[in-house]
Amino acid sequence: GEDVEQSLFLSVREGDSSVINCTYTDSSSTYLYWYKQEPGAGLQLLTYIFSNMDMKQDQRLTVLLNKKDKHLSLRIADTQTGDSAIYFCAESFSGGSYIPTFGRGTSLIVHP
Amino acid sequence: NAGVMQNPRHLVRRRGQEARLRCSPMKGHSHVYWYRQLPEEGLKFMVYLQKENIIDESGMPKERFSAEFPKEGPSILRIQQVVRGDSAAYFCASSRPRGAMGSTDTQYFGPGTRLTVL
Numbered sequence: 001g002e003d004v005e006q007s008l009f010l011s012v013r014e015g016d017s018s019v020i021n022c023t024y025t026d027s028s029s030t031y032l033y034w035y036k037q038e039p040g041a042g043l044q045l046l047t048y049i050f051s052n053m054d055m056k057q058d059q060r061l062t063v064l065l066n067k068k069d070k071h072l073s074l075r076i077a078d079t080q081t082g083d084s085a086i087y088f089c090a091e092s093f094s095g096g097s098y099i100p101t102f103g104r105g106t107s108l109i110v111h112p
Numbered sequence: 113n114a115g116v117m118q119n120p121r122h123l124v125r126r127r128g129q130e131a132r133l134r135c136s137p138m139k140g141h142s143h144v145y146w147y148r149q150l151p152e153e154g155l156k157f158m159v160y161l162q163k164e165n166i167i168d169e170s171g172m173p174k175e176r177f178s179a180e181f182p183k184e185g186p187s188i189l190r191i192q193q194v195v196r197g198d199s200a201a202y203f204c205a206s207s208r209p210r211g212a213m214g215s216t217d218t219q220y221f222g223p224g225t226r227l228t229v230l
Contacts, residue, residue, distance in 0.1 A: 033218070042116075042203055043155070043221040088154065099145065099168060100219065104154035 004103035006089055011109045018076040020106045022089030025070065029091040032065060033100065034074045037086045084110045116206050116222035124228045131191040133225045137206030144187040145219060146179060149201040161187060194229045201226050
């Protein structure tokens with residue numbers, strides 16, 4: 001199966017919180033990333049977390065890492081229509097091949 | 113500080129022609145990575161280069177595809193004798209050298225080149 005898995009779609013109402021989940025298989029992952037891709041654009045790095053951290057918060061974004069379960073989540077508070085995009089989870093291991101492995105992306109649809 | 117630049121943004125080629133995609137990394141970045149994104153799929157790693165050196169090309173198709181990152185100028189991804197299946201978005205990313213102060217190996221992406229093969 002895939003090394004990094006994400007659900008493909010998430011639909012939320014404007015103003016609600018969005019939670020995008022990701023699981024990975026490589027227990028030696030050092031860095032875990034969230035990227036955002038708007039239609040027709042490249043990937044924009046949103047945030048990243050080191051594997052020795054449990055949580056990282058940056059304004060409306062909260063990243064939670066459960067290393068035991070190899071589960072990463074991205075919470076977007078007060079979701080806006082401008083948050084509609086594809087969100088990619090990625091992991092890399094700095095001690096070896098540090099080419100990040102990407103999930104297939106979660107399409108977040110925000111409706112009024 | 114300009115971000116990663118890619119050109120052209122859109123490229124149309126007929127079957128059998130050559131496609132050349134260019135990528136200029138961010139200032140201070142000497143590592144370049146190429147990825148391919150097929151419709152409704154995630155990013156697939158193709159090749160990782162440093163100046164004048166291919167570090168990892170495990171994701172590159174064995175034929176028709178090549179990449180270079182010369183001492184001067186942008187990195188080039190070349191696809192010879194394109195076929196319809198090559199139609200995709202090709203993204204370039206760059207990062208700092210490993211071990212550089214504050215380096216996280218974090219990759220910063222360009223806007224991509226969308227290749228359409230007729």
